[in-house]
Amino acid sequence: MFEKILLGVGQRMVPVPEWLFRQMVQRDARKLAKRPPLEPDERRVQHFAVREIPRRREPISPDVFAAELDLSLEQVSQILDELERRITYLCRRGGEYVVWAYPVTAEETPHQVRMDGGEAFSAA
16 A cells, blocks of 8 residues: 655654554554544634634734634633643744644744645745
8 A cells, every 4th residue: 555654753764664654543543532622712713823824924912812703811821721732733932922823833934835826824
């Protein structure tokens, strides 16, 4: 099925046998299945970040989330804390502003995405 599977380790790409790759995927799938789903407001905040970071091209403050999503600042802070704790959803580098929300980032990266309409943004 696979021609070659390579895993990045430091500066090197290491070949991985298919059987080992399948084990790794199954292990990760079991871990994800145990993770509780996002609450509706958590999902709204995450979707807003993914939609707005590429459009605004800058990190988003908690105040913006609160105003745009009609949530209290306290709610937004709690939600951002939880989403950041899960790591896979968003990141606030050294402050309160959301810098990236997978798969987009306000920071420049070598990974550029161009949409059909021509707009471009950095991928996380």
